[in-house]
Amino acid sequence: MKNFKLFLLLNLAFIFSINAQESIVKNVPFTNIGPTIMSGRIVDFDVNPNNPIEFYAAYASGGLWYTNNNGTSFTPVADNAPTQNMGDIAVDWNSGTIWIGTGESNSSRSSYSGIGILKSTDKGKTWTNVGLENSQHIGRIVINPNNPDDVTVAAVGNLYTSSSERGIYKTTDGGKTWKNVLFINNGTGAIDLSVSPTNPNVMFAAMWERERKAWDFDGDGENSGIYKSTDGGHTWTNMTPEGSGFPTGTGVGRIGVSVFNDNVVYALLDNQFRRPPGKTRTSQGLQKDDFKTMSNADFLSLDNKSLNGYLRNNRFPRKYTAESVKASVKDGKVKPSDLALYLENANAALFNSPVIGAEVYKSTNGGKTWKKTHDDYLDGVYSSYGYYFGVIAVNPSNESKVYILGVPLLKSDDGGKTFSRIGKENVHSDHQAIWLNPKKEGHIINGNDGGVNITYDDGENWTKNNSTSVGQFYYINVDNQKPYNVYGGLQDNGVWFGPSTYRASKSWEGGGRYPYRRIGGGDGMQVQIDSRNNNIVYSGSQFGFYSRQNLETGERISINPKHELGDSPYRYNWQTPILLSPHNQDILYMGSNKLLRSLDQGETFEVISDDLTTGGKKGNVPYGTLTAISESPFKFGMIYTGSDDGYINLTTNGGGSWTRVSDNLPQGLWVSRVIASQHKKERVYATLNGYRNDDFKVYAYVSEDMGKTWKSITNGISDAPVNVIKEDTKDENILYLGTDNGVYASFDRGNNWHEFSNGLTKAAVHDLVVHPEANDLVVGTHGRSIYKANISDLQKYSTIGTKAITVFKPSPVQMPRFRGRSFEPSATISFYSSAKATQGINILSEGGALLNSIKVKADKGFNYAKYDLTISSGGRKDLMKENSKLNIPKAQNGKYYLPKGTYTIEIGSQKTILEIK
Numbered sequence: 001m002k003n004f005k006l007f008l009l010l011n012l013a014f015i016f017s018i019n020a021q022e023s024i025v026k027n028v029p030f031t032n033i034g035p036t037i038m039s040g041r042i043v044d045f046d047v048n049p050n051n052p053i054e055f056y057a058a059y060a061s062g063g064l065w066y067t068n069n070n071g072t073s074f075t076p077v078a079d080n081a082p083t084q085n086m087g088d089i090a091v092d093w094n095s096g097t098i099w100i101g102t103g104e105s106n107s108s109r110s111s112y113s114g115i116g117i118l119k120s121t122d123k124g125k126t127w128t129n130v131g132l133e134n135s136q137h138i139g140r141i142v143i144n145p146n147n148p149d150d151v152t153v154a155a156v157g158n159l160y161t162s163s164s165e166r167g168i169y170k171t172t173d174g175g176k177t178w179k180n181v182l183f184i185n186n187g188t189g190a191i192d193l194s195v196s197p198t199n200p201n202v203m204f205a206a207m208w209e210r211e212r213k214a215w216d217f218d219g220d221g222e223n224s225g226i227y228k229s230t231d232g233g234h235t236w237t238n239m240t241p242e243g244s245g246f247p248t249g250t251g252v253g254r255i256g257v258s259v260f261n262d263n264v265v266y267a268l269l270d271n272q273f274r275r276p277p278g279k280t281r282t283s284q285g286l287q288k289d290d291f292k293t294m295s296n297a298d299f300l301s302l303d304n305k306s307l308n309g310y311l312r313n314n315r316f317p318r319k320y321t322a323e324s325v326k327a328s329v330k331d332g333k334v335k336p337s338d339l340a341l342y343l344e345n346a347n348a349a350l351f352n353s354p355v356i357g358a359e360v361y362k363s364t365n366g367g368k369t370w371k372k373t374h375d376d377y378l379d380g381v382y383s384s385y386g387y388y389f390g391v392i393a394v395n396p397s398n399e400s401k402v403y404i405l406g407v408p409l410l411k412s413d414d415g416g417k418t419f420s421r422i423g424k425e426n427v428h429s430d431h432q433a434i435w436l437n438p439k440k441e442g443h444i445i446n447g448n449d450g451g452v453n454i455t456y457d458d459g460e461n462w463t464k465n466n467s468t469s470v471g472q473f474y475y476i477n478v479d480n481q482k483p484y485n486v487y488g489g490l491q492d493n494g495v496w497f498g499p500s501t502y503r504a505s506k507s508w509e510g511g512g513r514y515p516y517r518r519i520g521g522g523d524g525m526q527v528q529i530d531s532r533n534n535n536i537v538y539s540g541s542q543f544g545f546y547s548r549q550n551l552e553t554g555e556r557i558s559i560n561p562k563h564e565l566g567d568s569p570y571r572y573n574w575q576t577p578i579l580l581s582p583h584n585q586d587i588l589y590m591g592s593n594k595l596l597r598s599l600d601q602g603e604t605f606e607v608i609s610d611d612l613t614t615g616g617k618k619g620n621v622p623y624g625t626l627t628a629i630s631e632s633p634f635k636f637g638m639i640y641t642g643s644d645d646g647y648i649n650l651t652t653n654g655g656g657s658w659t660r661v662s663d664n665l666p667q668g669l670w671v672s673r674v675i676a677s678q679h680k681k682e683r684v685y686a687t688l689n690g691y692r693n694d695d696f697k698v699y700a701y702v703s704e705d706m707g708k709t710w711k712s713i714t715n716g717i718s719d720a721p722v723n724v725i726k727e728d729t730k731d732e733n734i735l736y737l738g739t740d741n742g743v744y745a746s747f748d749r750g751n752n753w754h755e756f757s758n759g760l761t762k763a764a765v766h767d768l769v770v771h772p773e774a775n776d777l778v779v780g781t782h783g784r785s786i787y788k789a790n791i792s793d794l795q796k797y798s799t800i801g802t803k804a805i806t807v808f809k810p811s812p813v814q815m816p817r818f819r820g821r822s823f824e825p826s827a828t829i830s831f832y833s834s835a836k837a838t839q840g841i842n843i844l845s846e847g848g849a850l851l852n853s854i855k856v857k858a859d860k861g862f863n864y865a866k867y868d869l870t871i872s873s874g875g876r877k878d879l880m881k882e883n884s885k886l887n888i889p890k891a892q893n894g895k896y897y898l899p900k901g902t903y904t905i906e907i908g909s910q911k912t913i914l915e916i917k
Contacts, residue, residue, distance in 0.1 A: 100118040142195050286310040488524065
């Protein structure tokens, strides 16, 4: 069965490769427009032990990058790989062989799955999948220093469903065959693996039992623990049984391990057992739980000052005061317990749970017994989000120097008894990877959600090494300035905006201001820009915390609508949808589990629906929430909503009544987009996403009758969850679609799709925007920042018909004054060919003289030829004969260039105009 799965995978990959090669849009050129400065999440480093300024950096969803100048610059080495989703890397520096464990091991909302183990024997020029295709998420890879074909892998396994391909795997033949040498059960994977630097036969593995659903995450279990091998990973023994000194039972969460030598081992535990009574974090004043059993009489006797303190400290709306709430309790409209219920939501339940949290344990006898290194709680390391961190490292030359990675980066100089923070103002707060120089104490390379930082003085001072375009965007948008700006929200890096004309350069350091500008913090989410005034921007962070700000004046108001006291709290999605009405830019829609509407730019809100979801589920992740909002440009108040539990609802009267229109679609999937057509009132598009069910099939639909019936439109799209679909602004037949693995275009309203690939990598595409005036397709990726491509030619597809060649008019070219000296001018000649063939391109004068001729190998579809604007010596003579006033001197590089004027581009019998200014 395993061989059949591999056969099927390889054949599907071959078929998809053929489809990509036959795509008529494969040559459309995309340009990356950054940003770079905020970077993205690092998962691992591999450093040349003999030359520490040379290393590889792996990004969670941004691919693999190489530097040989200490991070001053990086070069991508896996752009040609079938995925950009990294879990861990290992490099054999003697041969240059690189191993990638694909699929991030952090069990986060945006931890993308992988496709197994990739291997390159030519430093990244080519990649081969060598197995474990169904492991999805890889924690660690270790190469035996004495035998580079001996490799051990820690596989975490599926994120959302049970799976058997998890645990510790070994190959002794360079990846030709694998053996599962440590397997616990279908819910327990291997999250970490550490080898003794003095004996490669001694290994410690951390096993992690966890269960994630869209509505709940149980990040601990009785099968979590530490295992040891003394034969190079062939056999394993549980080193954390009852009585070992290491915690056991259902509260044992994620574990990180670091081996100093055969005897000394450190472990970082996410201890999810609850703290004993009286050991929770100290707090003052009234607490939420105080109200749960409080009687009316006791409530009414509370001191008003204390009650007001509780209301303000917990951000109750200003309308709720001690006097007004007591009046409501007297009238029977509100119960004291409602003051606790008001604050309770799924995310708060996770974040505020009084768990023990981070703990460090040490063994000095090879793991036989363990002892906690510190007396006090390590509060603030990662609160209740230990599943997102878990890395510990001991200095290879100093047993007492230990580092643990969490929300801060912590260092201990006394073997874990005490810790101090060593992050600085230019270091991101969420830490994921670390390398410690065994030959120079204090030299550290740190990887975090904000990229790469390097220190040589043990954290006193850091450099920030972010030149890679690896931003993890959730959402993007554009304004109507000329040139337009691009806005977007990023994973753990806030909201930024910058010019669409951006090109990566360090020249900004001389001027002191980066072209992109940060306008919000947290996990950046959706952005809306007032089309009447581009300075008015709505943006925000996770779980519905938004704001309206004026970028010119700095004025800002917070937007986070609250339910009425006595009602159930609103449920806000991680990426809460917002939308400015296309009919009136004062009207802002916002989705919780209900649809909220503001008529005054977010100052106040009203509820215009009942619950538009299945009602939610009990858990510690908000679920049963709205994920998409779209209002038809044809009618005010004709609104579609989509939810994370699969519902699509429609109102045609501004929320007066609602109809569910998704009953005929696959059920229980995440509605990633619902788009009311801008070309036809009755038309609507919807995409569903099965990622949170480990379902990687394609779900995309169109309805021509406002959702009464639906048609699947997925032909030509490779299997991957779909995140976004958008219409072209000019041609109703053209659509664009983004998945976790690429971008596609359709010219027949979704009946057939063609994949873009020129300039793009296999990074997850979260959002697409078609700029209506610039005619650009802007692509927001979750791992490689933002791309754009001009689609003016694509929008002329309907004019092609049966012609063999269609030549598109290029934009006018501004000829530089000092051409041929330090700048080589050029123009792009674009054309559509009905067949693959070699085409001759002629450049003609107004009088018909042949000035230059070039040949290009054209593919079927859209083609782009670069013309350097030169003319032959014969063409120069003919041109000067036509115009005796012309003088065309030889440029400094020995070439002749077209003078200002109008020329003809001829391909076959088709012609167009080229204008030189």
